[in-house]
Amino acid sequence: MIQVSESARRKITNLLEEEGLGSEACLRVQVTSGGCSGLSYKMDFVAGPQAEDKIFSDNGVTIAVEKRSLLYLAGTTLEYSGGLNGKGFSFNNPNAARTCGCGESFAI
Numbered sequence: 001m002i003q004v005s006e007s008a009r010r011k012i013t014n015l016l017e018e019e020g021l022g023s024e025a026c027l028r029v030q031v032t033s034g035g036c037s038g039l040s041y042k043m044d045f046v047a048g049p050q051a052e053d054k055i056f057s058d059n060g061v062t063i064a065v066e067k068r069s070l071l072y073l074a075g076t077t078l079e080y081s082g083g084l085n086g087k088g089f090s091f092n093n094p095n096a097a098r099t100c101g102c103g104e105s106f107a108i
Contacts, residue, residue, distance in 0.1 A: 001054070001056045001063075001065060001070070001073060001074060001075075001076075002029065002056055002058065002063050002065065002073055002076050002077070002078055003058050003059070003076070003077040003078070004058045004059040004060075004061045004063070004077070004078050005059070005077060005078065005079045005080065006059065007079065007080040007081065007082070008059075008061075008078045008079055008080040008089065009059045009060055009061050010080075011080040011082070011089070012027060012061050012080075013060070013061075015045070016045065019045060021045055021047070022047075024047060024048050025045055025046065025047055025048070026045070026046060026048065026049060026055070026061075026062040026063060026064050027043060027044075027045060027046075027061060027062070027063050027064070028043070028044050028045070028046045028049070028050075028053065028063075028064040028065075028066070029041065029042070029043050029063055029064070029065050029066075029069065029073065029078075030042040030043075030065075030066040030068075030069050031066075031068075031069040031072040031073065039072065041091055043089065046064065049064035050064070050066075052066070052067045053065060053066060053067065054067060054070060071095075072093075072095060073091075073093065073095075074095060075093075075095065076091050076092065076093040076094070076095070077091070077092040078090075078091060078092075079091070079092055
């Protein structure tokens with residue numbers, strides 16, 4: 001469902017350690033209404049998935065996806081770019097017909 005690049009895996013692992021979250025914690029990803037293109041990504045660390053979440057694992061990262069968000073995220077890769085000109089986490093979503101300039105929202 002969602003692939004995790006090596007750079008995103010390293011950053012997620014570091015963040016989990018910094019926040020002192022246990023091995024049961026996972027990254028929860030949702031698509032919500034909003035943003036300049038109509039839909040936005042939302043990511044949170046959660047202690048565990050909710051009952052309606054679909055669970056995926058890629059590159060050592062456990063990801064919980066809200067059921068309503070599944071169709072929007074099929075084939076998506078989570079990337080991370082740091083450094084002076086880095087922009088943080090970004091989604092490479094093949095389902096997006098267009099994205100906004102900041103890359104935080106998209107349209108199907």
